[in-house]
Amino acid sequence: MPAEDQGVYVISVAAELAGVHPQTLRSYERKGLLSPARTEGGTRRYSAADIERLGRIAELTDAGLNLQGVRRVLELEEQLRRLRRKLGRVTETTDPEPLSTRRPRHDLVPLGQAVGPWRRSPHPLTTSAPSPPRRQEVL
8 A cells, every 4th residue: 555645546536536627726736735746758647645635725716715725724734733743742751651640749839838929020110200189070
């Protein structure tokens, strides 16, 4: 079985699987929404991932997005996937102990038992002299 990103479908089969005209696939490629693999002879070959992407493009256009909006959504979704993978790698390497198995820290004091209330001191540049009382008009 071919890998999900291996181009195996010719344009007519990919268009039929996606439910669109082959010219639509060419248009999506020109606009940067798809990048099918090419054979040595230059024939487009679409992968299962490309077919899945075509389904997502159809969802977004059916929701009313234009192709520029679709491209931006797809870029953001890919960026989100990359960041989630990166976050997963970082948390695996830096946090070997899950939160649910950590022991409570006894050196921390609950806020209600603190020595004194914490108050923010006024910033010296934002304080000003009190304004004079306002005069009231007598009718």
